[in-house]
Amino acid sequence: MAPADENDATGIHCRLDELLEQRGMTLTRLSEIVGVSVVNLSILKNDRARAIRFSTLFAVCAALECEVGELLVAAER
Template identity: 75%
Template sequence: MPAEETSGIHCRLDELLAGRGMTLTELSRRVGVNLVNLSVLKNDRANAIRFSTLTAICEALECQVGDLLVTSGGTAGIS
């Protein structure tokens, strides 16, 4: 996929971390996920995420998947 194309999914990790006063480093430690991998997710560069990782992040941030991942610009859809 060319760099200018996106999946239409936006990760709100920055906003959720800020709202909880938590750093990406702290989240990495809590969920046991490499800081680099969380950074890729945070910067909307991830192509996939394991359900176990998604569950761990949501538990640590006390949020739902829909709070973390949202569609951006209405370009994502299910066919």
């Protein structure tokens, strides 16, 4: 399999926006809770992230009281 082009989608969709809305939480508040900058969370939220640390993933899921599979799903093709 050829390496992904830098502009190719990862095939993963981040549902951060939806989960924040469901919980009545802002990106700024999530940033305060997990200790990750609003800019980095925004990159994740907008499906522009190329990678995520497991510690960040764990912290976001803990703050949102969700499972990884609720946050990250296969992108629609």
